[in-house]
Amino acid sequence: MQTEKVIDHIVNWLKDYTEKARVNGFVVGVSGGIDSAVTSTLCAKTGLPTLCIEMPIHQAASHVSRAQEHIAQLKDRFENVLDTRVDLTPVFDQMTQQVSIKGDADRDELAWANTRARLRMSTLYYHAGLLNKLVAGTGNKVEDFGVGFYTKYGDGGVDLSPIADLMKSEVYAIGKTLQVPDSIMVAAPSDGLWGDTRSDEDQIGASYPELEWAMNMEDEGKSVSDFDGRKKEVFEIYQKFNRANKHKMIPIPVCDIPANLKL
Template identity: 75%
Template sequence: MKTEKVVDHIVAWLKDYALKAKVNGFVIGISGGIDSAVTSTLCAKTGLDVLCIEMPIHQAESHVSRANEHILQLKKRFDNVKEARVDLTPVFEEFKTEVSLEGKATVVDMALANTRARLRMTTLYYHAGLLGLLVAGTGNKVEDFGVGFYTKYGDGGVDLSPIADLMKSEVYLLGEYLKVPQSIMVAAPSDGLFGDARSDEDQIGASYPELEWAMTMKAEGKTVDDFKGREREAFSIFLNYNRSNLHKMIPIPVCEIPEDLK
């Protein structure tokens, strides 16, 4: 990949989009992970206003420290970057007092995890509206169009997606070029939605290199029967996520009314 040219292309795309939309810049949720670090750095390179928001909800300390390290580094490098910290833990806890928590524990836990993402989306859009900013998405190609590993109307609720055409491995190449803190570069990817340090691989059951491979194999028309052992297992994991999360990757279905009924 021509990393420098890709960076220049994304930065130009971001700036052009923002100027045409007549906004002041971008707001990004900073998680302490590679995707938000790369996205925020790309936004900072536009020279437009950039607001980095950390939004902890019972967050693992390792995530918080990496997020703070990145924001501090970014502010030192770019005069157009500002920060805010919104502790959503009390909001999340109050929400839980108003809804039923009855049901299968794993189902409740997942529903609450998605609620965390949606509270953060609401916070980002509040600041976006207040300051005339666009919400920049941080999803990569594997997450957004491979396994659908994001929350619908949570971290999937954004105005534009600057890195969604890049595989996870390509995001890391950009991270290295953009001088993202080493602590983030070596950290295991995690969505941070459960209040602990569990990784994406822990949840999905396959690593990003395996998912990238599987995504490529599917595009080439391969089937499960073409593989054995771990390759077959990883390919099956990818296909299961791809199928079950397809509703996130396609436009909202609209019931079209026949003309003769109108």
């Protein structure tokens, strides 16, 4: 990959999009992970006002420290970067007290994890609306179009996606060139929605390099029967998540009413 040229291409794409949309820069949620670090740096490189927002909800200390390190570095490097911290923990706690319905324990935990992402999305859009900016998405290609590892109307609710055509390995390559802090480069990827340090691999059951391989194999028309051992297991994991999360990747289904019924 021609890393420098890819960076220039994305930066120019971002600038062109904002000019056509007649907005004043970007809002980015910074989590302490590689995707948000790369996205916020790309936005900063446009020279347009870039607001980085940290939004902890019972966040693991390591996530908080990495996010703060990255934001501090960005502000040192780019005069157009501003930041704010919105502690959503009290809001989340109040909501958990007000919602009385309970279901299956695992589903309940997942529902609250997704609620965290949706609270953050609302916070980003409040600032974007107030300041006439765009919410820049931080999803990569494997997450957005492979396994669907994001929250619908949470971190999936964005105005534009600058890195969604990049595999995770490519995001890391971009991050190295963009001088993303080492603490983020070596950290295990995590969605940060559980209040602990569990990684994406812990939740999915496969690493990003494995998922990239499976995504490429599917593009080549391969099937489960073509593999055995760990490769077969990874391919099955990939296909399971892809099928289950397909609803996130396609347009909202619309019930088309036959014309004769409208007469």
